[in-house]
Amino acid sequence: MRIELEKRPQASAFYSVLSPFIALFLTVIAGGIMFALLGKDPFSALYGFFVEPLLDIWSIHEIAIKAAPLILIGVGLSICYRSNNWNIGAEGQFTAGAIAGSIIPVVFYEWHSPLVLPLMLIFGMIGGALYAAIPAFLKAHMNTNEILTSLMLVYIAQLFLDWMVRGPWRSPDAYNFPVTRDFAPEAILPELVSSGRTNLGFAFAIIAAIALWFMMRYTLKGFEITVLGQSQRAGRFAGFSSRKMIWFSMLLSGALAGLAGISEVSGAINKLQPIISPGYGFTAIIVAFLGRLNPLGIVAAGLFLALTYVGGEAVQLTLSVSDKVTRVFQGLLLFFVLSCDTLILYRIRLVLAGRPGAAQSGAS
C-alpha cells in the first residue's frame, strides 16, 4: 500500500478555510500527547494553556500586548512573502527599530516635548526600514539570497543592542545592570483603555492590518504584488519591476517591524535591555502563514499565537514545565499548518496493492 498525492484541478476552497483549523486540532492532539509523556494530565494542561488565559481581564491584556508586535510584523511579512521576497530577518529589523527609536529618550533625555513620542515612532520605522534595506540592496543588485542575509543580520542587530546597553547607553543609575535609563513619561506609549496595560501599539497593528488588507484586495499595487509573487516574467510583461518590488516589500516590512520594536520598548518595557523580544520576529513568520498571508487572517493568527505565549507562561508556573513548551507548540503549529496546506492543492489517495499489471509496474 502507498499514499499518493493527486493534484486537484482547482484549489479547494473548502480546505483553504478548513486547513488552519485542522492544523490547530492536530497541534492540540500532539500537544496533549506531549504533556502526557511529560507526566502531566493533558486535559488540565491544555485547559491551562488555551482556555484559562481567556478567563481573566489581566491576561487578556497580556494577550493584546503580545499580539500587537506579532500582527504588525506579520502583516508586513505577508506582503514580502506574497511578492516572493523571503524576509526572515524581521527580528533584526524589530531590534534596529527599537534602537533607532530609543535615540531620543536615551540620548536626548532632557528634551521634553509632545513631539518626542511621534518622532520616536518615526525613527523606529526608519531604523527598521534601513536595516531591511541591506538585504534588499544585496538582493536587488548583487542577486544574493535574502533568506540568508536577512537572517544573519538578526544576530548582528541583537549583539549590537547588547553592546549598546552594556556600553555607551548604559544607565548611570542602574547599579551596573545592562539597561538604559528609564524613558521619560512623554516617551511612553499611552494605554488604550483604562482597564489594563494594552497600549497604542495594538491600535497600530489593527490599522496596519486593515490598510494592507485594503491594498491587497482593491488596489493596483496589491495586484502588482500578487503578480510578481506568482510569476516574475508575467510581472515584467505587465510592466512591473521586480527590483522595485524587492525594495518596496522589504522597506515596508522593515518599517512595520521597526514600529513594532519601538512600540514594544516604549509601551511595554520603557527602556532598552539586552533582550527585548521573546522571538516576535520569528514567531511572526508562523503568524503570517497561519493567517494565510491575508492581513485580516493575520490578526486572528497573531491573537492566537499571543495566547500560546501567555498560556505557556501560565503552565510554566502551575505545572512547572519548561518554557520551551511554548516554542514546541509554535513549532508544531507551523509544521501542521504547512502540511495541511497540501490538502488545498492535492487530494490524498490510498493505493492498495495488487491490481495486476497496472499501477504497480511503475513502482516495481
Next chain:
Amino acid sequence: MLAVRNLTKLFGSFAACDAIDLDIRPGEIHALLGENGAGKSTLVKMLFGVLAPTDGQILWRGEPVLIASPAAARRIGIGMVFQHFSLFDALTVAENIALSLDPGISLAKVAEEASRLSHEYGLPLDPKAHVADLSVGERQRIEIVRTLLQNPDLVILDEPTSVLTPQEADRLFETLAKLKAEGRSILYISHRLEEVQRICDRATVLRRGKVTGACDPRRETPATLARMMVGSDIAVVSAEGTNARGEVLLEARHLSAAARTPFAVSLKNICLKVRGGEILAIAGVAGNGQSELFDALSGEYPTSEAASVFIRQKPVGTLGITARRLMGAGFVPEERHGHAAVPALSLSDNLVLARSQSDRKAFIGGGLLGIIRHGAVKRASARISEAMDVRKSGENPVAGSLSGGNLQKFIVGRELDRQPAVLVVNQPTWGVDAGAASRIRQALVDLAEAGSAVLVISQDLDEIFEVATEIAVISEGRLSDAYPARELTREKIGLLMGGMYGKTEAGEAAHAHRA
C-alpha cells in the same frame, strides 16, 4: 512487432489515454497523429516505460510485457528520440553517447562505433565536436545515433522535424527509409500531415485520448486526416490582402543585443520595417533569437540605444513595455503560462495584467490609491471572450483552467480589443488546437486589413504562408531581408534558415520591397 491492447492512463479522473489499441508491424513507419493534448506523448511514455499504465496491456512480439523503466524498454529493443534533447553542452559528442551506454566501454571505441553508424545512416557527425557548437539538427543526430547504438527493433521519434529546417528534415527521412529497409519499425509522432503522407505506411489518429482513426495516410487527403484529428472541419483563413500600404509603424534599425544568459542568443544588427496593412512573418527554427527579438521589440528588456526600435516613427529602444503600449503597441509573448498570463489569477485579472496603464482611465480609479475597477474590467473581459469565442467554465474562471487554445484566444483578444496600431506576436498558435488556430490567424489578418502593422514570429511555415504579406527568416540572431510572401517557396525559406543568403539576394529583396 508491438501491440497495445486497451491501454489506459488516468490522471485523477482525467483519461489522457482511454482504451487505446495499436499495432505496429515489422518494417513499417507508423504515424501517430493528433493535436496537442490528444494523448500522443502519454501513450509513447507508457511504451518507453516513463509512465506506468493504469490499465491495459503491451505486447512485444506477441508476449505481454511490463515496461518498468526506459532501461527496460531499451533492453527489449525499444529506442526513443525525445523532442527535447538530453545532452550536456560542455561534453563532446562521443562523451555524450558514452554516458548512455554501459560503463566500461572505452571512449575511443564509442567514437569509432558512433562514426561508423553515423556514416552508414547518412548522419554525418564529428565525435570530437563539443555539443555546444552544434546546430539543433546535429544535436538531434546525436540522439538518433545514441538510440541506434543499442540496435533497437522499434524506434520512437517524438515530433522530430519541429526543430529542423526543411532540408534537414529531408535528410532525416532518408535515414528513416534506411532503417525501415533493414526491417526495423518506426513510430513517428507528428501533427504535420504533409510529412506523414510522405513517409508513413500507416497512421493511427488520436483525439482526446481515444483512437479516432486508423488508415493508410497516402489514401487520405489532408482534409480528411485533419477531420479525424480535430473532429470537425476547420475554417480556412481568408486573406484578401490589401495593396494599400500605410506608413511604417514598426521599425528596427541595426538592432543588436547581447545574450542575457549563456543559453540565450544575441541579436545581431537586425533591420526590419512593418507598414500599416502588412503582416511581416519571421520564420526560423526554434532557438535562433526569436524570444530575444520579441523581448527587444516589446521593451521587456529595453536596448541601450533609443534609435534601434521605432514605433510610429518615434525612437523607443530604451523605453519599457508600458511606454510602448501607451504609443499604441500590443504584444503577445510565446509562453502563455507565467508570461502572457498568470495561471492562478482570473481572466479579468489577466486583462489588467496587460492593460493596467494603457486603459488606466477605464480600469483604474481612486486617484493615487489606484483602485482597480473590477466591474469595468469584468465587463471588458466578457466582451473579449465573446468576440474571440473563448470557451470557459463559469463567468470569470482562473486562466489556468482554460485549454491552451481558449487561453490563447483570450490573450490575443486582449490586445485586439484595444485596436493596437502595432501588434507583435510570438508563436501565435503554438500548441493550440486547429479550430482556435484558424480563429487567431483570421483575427491577425483582419487587424492588418484594418490598417495596423502586424509582426508574427512563428516556426510554423503553414501558418506563415497563411497570414504573411512579407516574410523574413531569423537564424542565429540575424534576420534576412524581407521578401513578399508570394515570391517565396518552402525551399527558399529553408535555405535562409540555414543562414545561406548572399548579397545578390539582398539586392533583389530591396528591389522587390520597393515594387
